[in-house]
Amino acid sequence: MLKRKIEKDIMHWISNSEKALLVYGVRQAGKTFIIRKCLEAAGCDYIEFNLIQQPEIVNILDTATGIDDLILKLSLYSNKKIVPGKTFFFFDEIQRYKEIVTKIKFLVEDRRFRYIMSGSLLGIEIVNLKSAPVGYLQTLNMYPLDFEEFLQIFNVNQPLLNTLSNAYVSKTPVDEIIHSKIMDMFNIYLIIGGMPAAVEKYRTTGSIDDVMDEHRAIIEQYKLDFTQYEAENRKLGITRIFELIPAQLNEKNKRFIVADINKNLRYDRIADSFIWLWKAGVALGVFNTTEPTVPLLLNEKSSLFKMFLSDVGLLTTIYGKACKLKIVNKEKDINKGAVYENFVAQELHAHGYPLYYYSSKKYGELDFVIENEGQVLPIEVKSGKDYDRHSALDNVLSIEEYGIKEAYVLTNDNVKIKDKRTYLPIYMVMFLQNNPIGFIDISVDRFAL
Template sequence: MERLAMKRLVAWKESPYRKPLIVKGVRQVGKTWLLKEFGRRHYDNIAYFNFDENPEYRDFFISTKDVSRIIPNLAMAGGQEINPGKTLIIFDEVQDCPEVLNSLKYFCENAPEYHVASAGSLLGITLAKPSSFPVGKVEFLTVYPMTFQEFLIATGSMNLAAYLDQIDEIAPLPEAFFNPLAEKLKMYFVTGGMPEVVSRWVETQSVGQIQSVLQDIINAYERDFMKHPETKEYPKLARIWNSMPSQLARENKKFLYNVVKEGARAREYEDALEWLVNAALVYKIFRINSPGLPMSGYEDLSAFKIYLADVGVLRRLAKLDPVAFREGNRLFTEFKGALTENFVLQSLIPQFDASPHYWSRINPSYEVDFVVQRENDIIPIEVKSDTNIKSRSLKKYAETFAAQTKLRVRFSMNNLRLDDGVLNIPLFMVDQADRLMGLALRGKIES
């Protein structure tokens, strides 16, 4: 299958300022496969070292920091030739190997001719500790679940993917494209973007197989909870994780600790929640009081929403049967559109430098699902899971912050159009959101 992150890896390889690379991402998102496939396509050979399967390799990094000694030892132990610029060196499962991570500093400073990439499950937790990696001596690449665009390519709909890529004006899509894209999106809500799930669907066309692989992934995540250094945190992690469908099924999706457990307090559970965030299992989206730059300066740290890294995992965790995809737009609207919001968020995050936020007001109640920063523009986004597009909150936001609001965006199952300052984007075009916003803003300036 084709991953868009491959282009980022090629740019890393060709950069004259290349540094050792650390690849991050939730477990089973395809980090190792991506690095191996990149090495297969763009290098003479790969030197692969897995520090979970071969913990003895760590000794080479403990005994010396001299790269000229480390490389021959690795080459002999692994029986693999390592040549500068021609071999991709992959250090895998390095999350428990501080010596290996620290060695990247010496590869950067003393042996930049070697191309080194590191990855590992739960690596984000390790990197959350400031002493775990050499600041300024490495580059980072985050691998996300497969986008809907990648799903189209993987499932043989290259024509639909190519069509979406070439759209260069804000105008309705013909039904010949709109309808099959809408149907494909339903299937994506069933599979999600975890590569093994998509691959199994392509191979078998079996919903039962999808269910089984997703459950295996969820089980693997839950086993990871036991790797928290504090044993007492394990039940808390499990409670937060299992509360996710209930949190998102609420009308107001603000995260509440008493949904996790009756009487629960923030101070009891905030460390466990932060572990899930660092493990890339969930996204934490803060409320803003008003749209200003930088948005982080306007955050209300006491109010936030939590979403899962993948819509397919959320659907399976919520035990929503895939049969729903045959019932009109039910998958999009199920438990108050939570799947749709999760899908939109996971698609927006890779497109924008700053993390999305949300805006809300009480008495009377208004809430805009997401607010993103695009260059120096702050853009409110509302997510509608069907064709009903009444947007009282989006309208209130525009009235309240008229001077800061050049464009409003709505995702729905309606066609692409720009109407009275509101850009309606079909849900299946969320991967093109950044580009479409740019087209809409340029159109407003030119007009």
């Protein structure tokens, strides 16, 4: 059975919070499954409503004259006993009725019941809401399985993960047998990805064809979302952007070129379509920063960016089965740069880092720059043997006013240190963690376009 890091946070909420909980994130990340699993593991008495499959619930929520009226109607509809102080209400697919987020304040204030909600596309749907339930709502963003979660699914035990973590912290080489095993698992992750349905399909059948079928179904659902949830005049734009991502990543600098959509198109005319994809969690934006100094946000040039898919398995499925086979067989005649960088972007995003890259005509380009423990940390991603060739990184490290103390170069090889450069196996990016994922009180303004 799939086990996720987010379970700890949901269980903590069940035991310790009187606020409502909202679990949001990209479609097919496994939100519904994990919420049910946690409620059942905690022995909670809960009633589940799906606002897509049960549109009558939307009408009940919209027309109820008060809390007592709402609880009565939900009880009658569910035909289940509702017990004050014990019953949890679980509202799934809440993007179909975004106003529930503003109503939750009054339900929480009533204090008789507990409320948990989940949904996808909430960055798109929860907009223009004037009343924000500050102090009444806690949120968790759920992502596809990261590499560490993937390893645990396939029986890489905690002692072994601790060994790897210790090697990362101490910057000492990993035993070569262990390193080789984890690199094999890394290559498998590149072709399976972290979408729970695809991971479970591979775990139970071992069939790459079945995994690719799952990926294709997810991609088709995304494309349906593009037409269902966005304004009519943007539908084709969003679909076209999404379809261009794999090809754009195969270019040398991987930066998304808006003119490839239409040579006469300017970014500011289609910016909302890019924001749609980022807010929906379907794609990840990595933004240009003109100076590798803290805070990176101050030097962000938001019209220059790279775009990655939210799941590397989806990317390799789009590239095709031949690509997957070459990755697993470790063939050399394949450019894995795009796939490796997508993996790194996905890991950093899931671990709480805003994503940036640095580009300068004078000094060159760095694949990623992040703020880690108050310092700028450049990250170069190298998929080949010449990983010690990185002129842009050397240039940036030589500039005193930047004050960069350390840089990571992620490679296929073992741990090695040379001056300010730390060479790490690419899988060790799983140990980079920004602030631990936890609960925050937010305004729904966070989701506004």
